Amino acid sequence: MVNVGILGATGMVGQRFIELLTDHPDFEITSLTASQRSAGKKYEDAATWYLDSGMPDSVKDIEVVDTDPSQVGDVDIVFSALPTETAAIVEPKFAKKYIVASNASAMRMEDDVPLVIPEVNPEYLDLVDIQKKNRGWDGFIVTNPNCSTIALTITLKPIYDQFDIKRVYVSTMQAVSGAGYNGVPSMAIVDNLVPFIGGEEEKMETETLHLLGELEEGNVTPASFGVSASCHRVSVVDGHTEAVFIEMEDQCDLDDIHKAMADFRGLPQKLNLNSAPEKPIIIRSEDNRPQPRMDRNADGGMGVTVGRLRKDVAFENSFRYVLVGHNTIRGAAGASILNAELINEIM
Structure with a gap:
C-alpha cells in the first residue's frame, strides 16, 4: 500500500478525496492537513462533512496537522485540494520531497509541470524529469485541469x-x-x-x-x-x-x-x-x-x-x-487520483 496525505482535507474537494480514497486497493490515507485552526483536532471534530455518503469511520480519529511538509509524516503522495493562492506557495514546498497530485490551478500552466488527463495526454508525464532537474526537487507536481x-x-x-x-x-x-x-x-x-x-x-x-x-x-x-x-x-x-x-x-x-x-x-x-x-x-x-x-x-x-x-x-x-x-469527481478529486494511479503504475 502507498501511504498518502490530503492537503486541504476539510473542504469539499478534500472530502471527495477522502470519499474516493477510502478502501482504495493501492492507496491508504495516513495524513490529513488543514489550516492552523484545525490542526491538533481529530478529523471528525475539525471538519463539517458536506457529502451525502457520510464521513468514513477510518478517518474520524486521524489527527489533522498543519499544511506543512514537516507535519505529514511517512507518505509518498499528497493530494492537493488547496485554494489556488495557498497552493502556489505550499505545493512547491511539498514537491521538494513528495509527489504532489494537485487539483489546484496555481501550477497548471508552468512549462515543466505536467497538466494531464490520463486518457488524453499521459506522455506529458515525461516533463517530470525536466521539472525535477530544473527545480532540484526529489518529488514533483502533476496537475489535472479545470x-x-x-x-x-x-x-x-x-x-x-x-x-x-x-x-x-x-x-x-x-x-x-x-x-x-x-x-x-x-x-x-x-x-x-x-x-x-x-x-x-x-x-x-x-x-x-x-x-x-x-x-x-x-x-x-x-x-x-x-x-x-x-x-x-x-x-x-x-x-x-x-x-x-x-x-x-x-x-x-x-x-x-x-x-x-x-x-x-x-x-x-x-x-x-x-x-x-x-x-x-x-x-x-x-x-x-x-x-x-x-x-x-x-x-x-x-x-x-x-x-x-x-x-x-x-x-x-x-x-x-x-x-x-x-465536476468534483471526474473534474477534481477523481482526476487527481487517476493521475496518481497512472504515476504509481508506470513511473
Whole structure:
C-alpha cells in the first residue's frame, strides 16, 4: 500500500478525496492537513462533512496537522485540494520531497509541470524529469485541469485524433459545488443563473489546447484550432453540463463522429486502473439526455455522458452535442487520483 496525505482535507474537494480514497486497493490515507485552526483536532471534530455518503469511520480519529511538509509524516503522495493562492506557495514546498497530485490551478500552466488527463495526454508525464532537474526537487507536481475543461477535452480527444477540428464553441452550465460549499450564496443562485465565473472561460480556452497539443523535446505546442467558451453558474448541486459546437475543416460523417467517441479508450483503460471508467465517454440516444441529476454519477462519476449528438444544419461541416461530467469527481478529486494511479503504475 502507498501511504498518502490530503492537503486541504476539510473542504469539499478534500472530502471527495477522502470519499474516493477510502478502501482504495493501492492507496491508504495516513495524513490529513488543514489550516492552523484545525490542526491538533481529530478529523471528525475539525471538519463539517458536506457529502451525502457520510464521513468514513477510518478517518474520524486521524489527527489533522498543519499544511506543512514537516507535519505529514511517512507518505509518498499528497493530494492537493488547496485554494489556488495557498497552493502556489505550499505545493512547491511539498514537491521538494513528495509527489504532489494537485487539483489546484496555481501550477497548471508552468512549462515543466505536467497538466494531464490520463486518457488524453499521459506522455506529458515525461516533463517530470525536466521539472525535477530544473527545480532540484526529489518529488514533483502533476496537475489535472479545470473541471469543465476535463469533460470537454475527453470528448474532443477522439474527434481530434481522427479528424481536423477548425473551431469549438462551448457554453457551460456549471454546478454550484464547483465554487465550494460557501462559494455561491443561496439568494444569488436560487431561481437564477449567474452568467459569469471568474477565470473559467480563459482556463477552458487555454487548457484545452494545451492538453491536445504536442510534446516535443520538453516543450508543449498547443493545438491550433480555435476555442471559444462562455461559462455560467446554475442552480444544480453537482454535475457540469456543456453545450458543444464543433466546426470541422472538412466534411465528416455523423456516424464516424459517434463511433470515434463511443470506441474511445485510453491508457487507464488498457492498464485497468482502479479509478478508470470502463468507457470514458458514454453516449445516450434519448432526446432528453444527458441530465446532471441522472448522469453525473455515471461509472462512479468518472464517465462523461454525451447526448444529442447531431449535425448543425446552420453551418457546413459542423456538429453539436451536450455533455455532463461530475465536476468534483471526474473534474477534481477523481482526476487527481487517476493521475496518481497512472504515476504509481508506470513511473
